[in-house]
Amino acid sequence: xxLGSRDRSGGQAHHDxxxxxxxxxxxxxxxxxxxxxxxxFRGEISKDGSTITYTLSYSGLEGTVEAHIHFALEESDLIRxxxxxxxxxxxxxADPLVRNLATLGGNLAHGDPANDHPATMLALGxxxxxxxxxxxxxxxxxxxxxxxxxxxxxPDEILVEIRVPIPPARSGGAYLKLERKVGDFATAAxxxxxxxxASGACDQVGxxxxxxxxxxxxxxxxEAALKGNRPDDAAIKRAAQLCAEAAQPSEDLRGSVEYKRxxxxxxxxxxxxxxLERAGEGR
Amino acid sequence: MWxxxxxxxxxxxxxxxxxxxxxxxxxxxxxxxxxxxxxDTTHCGACTVLMDGRAVKSCTVxxxxxxxxxxxxxxxxxxxSKLHPLQQGFMAEHGLxxxxxTPGMLMTSYAFLKKHPAPNEEDIRRxxxxxxxxxxxxxxxxxxxxxxxxxxxxxxx
Numbered sequence: 034x035x036l037g038s039r040d041r042s043g044g045q046a047h048h049d050x051x052x053x054x055x056x057x058x059x060x061x062x063x064x065x066x067x068x069x070x071x072x073x074f075r076g077e078i079s080k081d082g083s084t085i086t087y088t089l090s091y092s093g094l095e096g097t098v099e100a101h102i103h104f105a106l107e108e109s110d111l112i113r114x115x116x117x118x119x120x121x122x123x124x125x126x127a128d129p130l131v132r133n134l135a136t137l138g139g140n141l142a143h144g145d146p147a148n149d150h151p152a153t154m155l156a157l158g159x160x161x162x163x164x165x166x167x168x169x170x171x172x173x174x175x176x177x178x179x180x181x182x183x184x185x186x187x188p189d190e191i192l193v194e195i196r197v198p199i200p201p202a203r204s205g206g207a208y209l210k211l212e213r214k215v216g217d218f219a220t221a222a223x224x225x226x227x228x229x230x231a232s233g234a235c236d237q238v239g240x241x242x243x244x245x246x247x248x249x250x251x252x253x254x255x256e257a258a259l260k261g262n263r264p265d266d267a268a269i270k271r272a273a274q275l276c277a278e279a280a281q282p283s284e285d286l287r288g289s290v291e292y293k294r295x296x297x298x299x300x301x302x303x304x305x306x307x308x309l310e311r312a313g314e315g316r
Numbered sequence: 317m318w319x320x321x322x323x324x325x326x327x328x329x330x331x332x333x334x335x336x337x338x339x340x341x342x343x344x345x346x347x348x349x350x351x352x353x354x355x356d357t358t359h360c361g362a363c364t365v366l367m368d369g370r371a372v373k374s375c376t377v378x379x380x381x382x383x384x385x386x387x388x389x390x391x392x393x394x395x396x397s398k399l400h401p402l403q404q405g406f407m408a409e410h411g412l413x414x415x416x417x418t419p420g421m422l423m424t425s426y427a428f429l430k431k432h433p434a435p436n437e438e439d440i441r442r443x444x445x446x447x448x449x450x451x452x453x454x455x456x457x458x459x460x461x462x463x464x465x466x467x468x469x470x471x472x473x
Binding site for chain 2: 104127128129130131133134215216
């Protein structure tokens, strides 16, 4: 039996077989169970330097996975320096006690459009690995979220790995979330990951939007507008506007459609500036 | 499923359903009722216990996930009939009104002070952000934690 991790709100359940692990270092054969010793979160960079693969610790109970737990990401210098976007994200998920248990994999596999990591992984250009009876397959994060609480995982598959490209030099990222109080879902949130060319122009840009649509949204038009251009005030303003237009929020107790759209605009501009600042610091 | 675990240094074992939550094991099976259940949905933090030193909401943990773990509950704070400085602090600074959130506040603070012996107010407020006090008595809770931090730094026990 496999037990899934809690969703980010810590709400009851969703103890399905999906959504348990994520960054992994090793795992048992599909369908098998493990009672191996608990490990700690660990990041490993592949030989060709192209991919960083993270841990996973199997603990006591058969099949229960406690890795990629948010506190481990939050406390990791590797994450803070290499992935400031991921580090930002982990600090605003739920509350510290929930982060002591909740996992990144669960946050993704739950498929909740209000979860924070989907937008972050869209911005980072991640890829997930699903494992089932027929073996493993890789799924680009862009085709992973298929609807509210729905993912590309099949009923007999589990998410066993998340692969995140290593940002090159002159990269930076940031996650900005507007929430009513600690532990709440985002009213709106924006994830930005970018890399500057030597010329100062944007070489790579990824932008993900949280909680303003049926799934997390990749703001492709804003990305395209920035790519190849210098991220000056006018470019940032334009990208922020395009993100606001890409948002498809619905009205609820957190605000009206217009308000949320405008918050996407504001958060995008701020996240871009923060990411640029970090890229300049060589992060 | 058979679960063996240690609570406050004492070994316990029980045959439990896989769906049983740790907080229910602690309260209903092992009869340690100091740990409270406030919301049962991992929002309020009243059920906070330490699991291998980390503060977790015990309604987020299945009992079977606590297998072979070291659990500490509020009953483990008092040693040799002497209240822990945190408990003394909550008394001295009126850190509780109705008292419902107190076990969770104490356990979260205990884990926090182990790692941050000299926190400022902002650190404390961030640390207890997963624990809700419906009496809204946060000001005195923060003072109580500061009291305990000072006592512990002076070598008090």
